[in-house]
Amino acid sequence: GDSVTQMEGPVTLSEEAFLTINCTYTATGYPSLFWYVQYPGEGLQLLLKATKADDKGSNKGFEATYRKETTSFHLEKGSVQVSDSAVYFCALRRSGNTPLVFGKGTRLSVIA
Amino acid sequence: DAMVIQNPRYQVTQFGKPVTLSCSQTLNHNVMYWYQQKSSQAPKLLFHYYDKDFNNEADTPDNFQSRRPNTSFCFLDIRSPGLGDAAMYLCATSRDTVQETQYFGPGTRLLVL
Numbered sequence: 318g319d320s321v322t323q324m325e326g327p328v329t330l331s332e333e334a335f336l337t338i339n340c341t342y343t344a345t346g347y348p349s350l351f352w353y354v355q356y357p358g359e360g361l362q363l364l365l366k367a368t369k370a371d372d373k374g375s376n377k378g379f380e381a382t383y384r385k386e387t388t389s390f391h392l393e394k395g396s397v398q399v400s401d402s403a404v405y406f407c408a409l410r411r412s413g414n415t416p417l418v419f420g421k422g423t424r425l426s427v428i429a
Numbered sequence: 430d431a432m433v434i435q436n437p438r439y440q441v442t443q444f445g446k447p448v449t450l451s452c453s454q455t456l457n458h459n460v461m462y463w464y465q466q467k468s469s470q471a472p473k474l475l476f477h478y479y480d481k482d483f484n485n486e487a488d489t490p491d492n493f494q495s496r497r498p499n500t501s502f503c504f505l506d507i508r509s510p511g512l513g514d515a516a517m518y519l520c521a522t523s524r525d526t527v528q529e530t531q532y533f534g535p536g537t538r539l540l541v542l
Contacts, residue, residue, distance in 0.1 A: 353533075359535050359536070360433075360435075360519050360533040360534050360535040360536040361472065361519065361521075361533040362533065363530055363531070363532075366530065406471060406472075415526075416462075416474045416477070416486070417472075417474070417531060419471035419472055420471060421469075421470060421471050422469070422470070422471055424469075
């Protein structure tokens with residue numbers, strides 16, 4: 318079945334450091350790929366998405382590129398802020414009436 | 430501006446006492462979802478409605494039921510909560526099953542005493 322594997326956290330970085338959170342997936346066909354962010358005590362918010370190979374999703378300084386050859390969708394940000402502290406979930410969804418499949422999440426803590 | 434609203438944000442119930450969580454949306458989306466998220470885990474889909482059609486995930490316990498009386502509202506009923514049902518419950522919507530973006534509410538955290 319479909320699955321998403323994320324790097325295990327927690328990840329602790331200093332402010333302005335470079336961030337990479339690895340995500341790889343297993344799925345049949347050509348899924349859409351997503352990154353969701355969950356701030357403390359809140360629900361999930363869509364951060365960015367990509368719907369086909371080589372697409373780059375970007376938002377709020379975060380980027381991720383859909384790499385079909387490596388089945389990856391790594392999240393990157395060049396300079397993190399304390400306000401980026403949250404849990405980040407990678408997810409996929411095949412077309413049609415199929416549910417989102419989430420990874421287990423990676424907790425990021427950014428310290429000043 | 431609120432799009433997916435969940436009430437209450439925190440709910441305390443007693444072991445075995447039925448509880449209902451509510452979700453409403455102002456997006457007029459066809460699909461509404463309920464997820465269960467336990468601490469430090471990924472959200473797990475329980476079921477979803479496409480309009481009035483109910484779709485249950487195969488591993489969702491019978492203890493969990495749902496109702497959707499109209500487009501805007503969807504309820505999660507837990508008939509006999511156990512200690513293991515303590516979790517964050519997330520409601521989400523999407524325009525339809527082809528539209529891939531899901532919009533999540535803030536969640537209701539359920540505590541079972």
